[in-house]
Amino acid sequence: MKNKILAFILALTMTAPVFADTIGSVNYREVIDNYSKAKTAQNEIEDKANSIQIFLLDKEKEFKKIQSPVQQKTFREQTAKSLEQQEKALQAFRIKKEKEVDDAIVAAIKSVAIENKINAVVDARVMFFGAVDITQKVITKLNMGGK
Secondary structure (H helix, E strand, C coil), X not given: CHHHHHHHHHHHXXXXXXXXXXEEEECHHHHHXXXXXXXXXXXXXXXHHHHXXXXXXXXXXXXXXXXXXXXXXXXXXXXXXXXXXXHHHHHHHHHHHXXXXXXXXXXXXXXXXXXXXXXXXXXXXXXXXXXXXXXXXXXXXXXXCXX
C-alpha cells in the first residue's frame, strides 16, 4: 500500500509542471499613457470637443446681435439642433477611436503573451505579485506599429 501511495505522489510531482500556467500582468493605464496612438486619439477627441466649445462661443456672440424675440427663438432652436448633431458626432468619434486603441492594445497583449509563452494575462491591479509583468513589452510592440 505504501508503494502505491509513493508511486501516486511521484506521478503527481512529475506531472505538476504540465499543469503550471504562466500568468502575465499588464498595467493598462501605463499602456494607455505611453501608447503614441492613444495620445493622438485623445488629442483628436479633445480637438473636436474644443471645436464644439468654439461653436457655442460664436453662437453666443451671434445671439447677442439678434434683436427680435422671434428670431432669437428660431436661432436658439437651430443652434440646439446643430449642437445636438455635433455632440452625437463627437460621441460616435470617441467610441470609434477608443475601440481602435483598445483593439490594438488587446492584439499587442495577445501577441506578447504568445511570444513569451504566457497562458493568461490579467490587469496588474488584480494581481500584486506572482505574474510576469509584460507592460513594457506591450508598449514597445504598440509603438513599433505592432511588429
